[in-house]
Amino acid sequence: xxxxxFLAADDALRRALGDISGLDAIDMGAGxxxxxxxxxxxxxxxxxxxPNPAAVAAARAAGGDFLEAAAESTGLPDDCADxxxxxxxxxxxxxxxxxxxxxxxxxxxxxxVVVNEPVAPDPIWPVARFIDDESAVYAEVVxxxxxxxxxxxxxxxxxLDFSSxxxxxxxxxxxxxxxAVDPRRRLDPADRPAFEAAFAEALETDERGPYLPxxxxxxxxxxxx
Numbered sequence: 001x002x003x004x005x006f007l008a009a010d011d012a013l014r015r016a017l018g019d020i021s022g023l024d025a026i027d028m029g030a031g032x033x034x035x036x037x038x039x040x041x042x043x044x045x046x047x048x049x050x051p052n053p054a055a056v057a058a059a060r061a062a063g064g065d066f067l068e069a070a071a072e073s074t075g076l077p078d079d080c081a082d083x084x085x086x087x088x089x090x091x092x093x094x095x096x097x098x099x100x101x102x103x104x105x106x107x108x109x110x111x112x113v114v115v116n117e118p119v120a121p122d123p124i125w126p127v128a129r130f131i132d133d134e135s136a137v138y139a140e141v142v143x144x145x146x147x148x149x150x151x152x153x154x155x156x157x158x159x160l161d162f163s164s165x166x167x168x169x170x171x172x173x174x175x176x177x178x179x180a181v182d183p184r185r186r187l188d189p190a191d192r193p194a195f196e197a198a199f200a201e202a203l204e205t206d207e208r209g210p211y212l213p214x215x216x217x218x219x220x221x222x223x224x225x
Contacts (some may be wrong), residue, residue: 004163004215009087009116010038016160016218017114020044023082026106028071028099029089033059040064044083049074071099074106081106085114088216091137096144104153107223113154115219117141122215124166127202130195131178132185145219154221162218165211171199174212 007015021043027036030048032055039046048066050056056068069075071086071093084103093099103113120135129135149156168174175195179185187195202212 004161006165006213007162009035009164009216010042012160012162012216012218013038013085013087013114013116014042016220017083017112020083024080025083025085026074026076026081026103028084028086028103029092030059030066031055031089033062033064033066035085035087036064036066037062039083039085049076070094072102073098074102076106078105079108082108082111083114084111085116087114087116088118090115090144091117091134091141096140097147100144100148104148104223109223109225111223112157113221113223115141115145115221116216117219119161119215119217122213123202124212124214127174127195127198127212128178130191130198131175131187132182145221149221153224155224157220157222159220160218162216163213164216165206165208166214167208167211169210171196174199 023044025039025044025046027039027046027048030036030050033048036046036048036059048059048064049069049071050059050066051068051070053068056066059066067074072095084106090096090099100113107113118138120138125135148154168177175187203210204213
């Protein structure tokens with residue numbers, strides 16, 4: 001297994017970006033706003049962009065500035081940000097290359113696009129694939145990032161590979177969690193024995209209890225204008 005440190009998402013972002021105090025940041029696909037608030041906690045002025053109205057309402061209730069808009073077309077002005085962060089969200093975009101193009105439009109010269117995405121296959125993939133195999137769309141993100149770098153519009157900085165822990169105790173808990181995120185997900189009853197066996201094989205334990213390890217990568221792309 002590759003040497004990947006276990007890092008919380010916030011710690012990984014700090015390691016990848018350094019001091020972001022005073023920077024204008026946009027959290028694309030903000031969801032509940034957790035990362036938007038984390039960016040504020042790191043000293044940035046952060047705006048969360050999220051297309052789901054219910055998620056925007058919940059995020060605003062928890063605190064912070066949020067805009068209801070799609071990543072592909074935010075309506076924000078040119079050159080308004082120093083950072084555009086996709087935290088486990090770019091693979092959900094309807095059009096991944098267009099979302100990246102929009103991110104570049106929003107950046108001031110020298111600003112950075114930050115793409116944090118799962119890596120597949122990884123230790124959790126043999127389990128999660130029975131409910132939703134997202135490896136193909138993760139590969140689309142990898143290809144889109146590579147194409148953007150090849151275009152010369154951004155300079156690709158060193159990537160950060162790390163591991164995270166999904167604390168979950170049982171196969172049924174994982175199934176309920178994943179289907180709550182996306183009701184279209186399902187487990188074929190015929191696959192349940194294989195799913196449960198894969199879960200048992202991948203499961204590890206730390207001081208908090210059982211968890212499934214999974215891999216992530218942060219790509220930092222500096223806008224060259």
